[in-house]
Amino acid sequence: MSKKVLIASIIAAFGLTGTVTAAELNVYSARHYQTDEELYGNFTKQTGIKINRIEAKEDELLERIRNEGANSPADIFVTVDASRLAKADELGIFRPVKSAALEARIPAHLRAPNWFSYSTRARVIVYNPDMVKAEQVQTYEQLADPALKGQVCTRSGSHPYNLSLGAAMIKHNGAEATENWARGIVANFARAPKGGDTDQIRAVAAGECGVAIANSYYLARLMNSDKREDQAVVAKIKAVWPNQATWGTHINVSGAGMLEHAPNKEAAVKFLEYLASDQAQEYFANGNNEWPAVPSVKVDNPALKKLGEFKADTLPIGELADTVAEAQRIFDRAGYR
Ligand SMILES: [Fe+2]
Structure with a gap:
């Protein structure tokens, strides 16, 4: 050189x-x-x-x-x-x-x-086995069943996590079925929506609600926590991967x-x-x-390992954008606020 x-x-x-x-x-x-x-x-x-x-x-x-x-x-x-x-x-x-x-x-x-x-992350169902039976809470759709009157807790219907779930339901079940579902959920509320997903899980453990919907990471966070009160919550509840026999558990993302x-x-x-x-x-x-x-x-991750494998919804995540505004209108009409 x-x-x-x-x-x-x-x-x-x-x-x-x-x-x-x-x-x-x-x-x-x-x-x-x-x-x-x-x-x-x-x-x-x-x-x-x-x-x-x-x-x-x-x-x-x-x-x-x-x-x-x-x-x-x-x-x-x-x-x-x-x-x-x-x-x-x-x-x-x-x-x-x-x-x-x-x-x-x-x-x-x-x-x-x-x-x-x-x-x-997955939107899972969490229930209190002292209050509802496992077979009553295997799908999102079942949460609108009148048999669960006074048992259901969720965070606000206008929260993006629930709107994304609603958007997926419209894709799979249609707008009409989704509206009926939202009305059924509202009719089954144990209390008016308040707090975040972790609050719903805690309310299930406390027996205030029989069943709730929550993102998997909130559940996993409680499972991985070494705080005694979190372990007490985990001991009281069971988790379900919803819709395993149909369209799979609703998935959301960070992006x-x-x-x-x-x-x-x-x-x-x-x-x-x-x-x-x-x-x-x-x-x-x-x-x-x-x-x-x-x-x-x-x-x-010990909690995720424990939660195990499941069938996830394979709907392209970008397609939720098509129906999310409709989900909001449906939830508004149904009084799911
Ligand atoms: Fe979150």
Whole structure:
């Protein structure tokens, strides 16, 4: 190598290093994990790209992205729930990403044209065996059965988790059946909806309700907790994978996408691809007791292991966007608030 070429390659190498260390990525996240530091730190370690994280509630971030418009520094938006991702998508904030790596890693039914799912959670049924029989609570549909009058607890019907479930039910059972279902649920309430999913699980354990719906990670969190009061809750309840004989248990996701005005597009794609890597999948999913979206990645989570395998709904998660507004109208009419 001549001196000139050597110097040129040193400059090239130095220049490259300089660019990489100077590179930054701005992530707006509505999700916070115990494992965030490792998740983000590992990306910086691998790529030299520094991550600036802004964490806030979903609506605040969306508002901010819209107000910032074309000048937004945000590259990536991370959030939970398919209906929220659909809502963000409807606002036109995402820019589609074409990535062979992401297509290879994330199953088609967990991808939407403008965003990707990185973890999955199931909407499960939790019941108190002293109050209802197992065979009464094997499906979502059964929760509307008059036999369960005064037994059912759920969080608000307008919460995205329930709207996404409603959107899936419309797809599988039709709008009319879903409206009848919502009316049946309301007629069966043990109490007016209040609190989050964990509150419903606690109410089942306390005997205030015979049966409730909750996301799997809330249940898993209680199962993995070493607090005595959480263990007492777990001892009182049983969990069901709903709809195993029909369309499968409703699945929801956490996801992320690149933003329309992302100033660091290359880094953004790298980050989206990184999130599908083995290690990132473990951090991302296990930090919240969820399942990795990439099927080959297995997490070592005692509660999830104990809950075991189940038949999940295979409805493409992006399609929930079609019926989520209808689910809201149906729930409103049925008084499921
Ligand atoms: Fe949640």
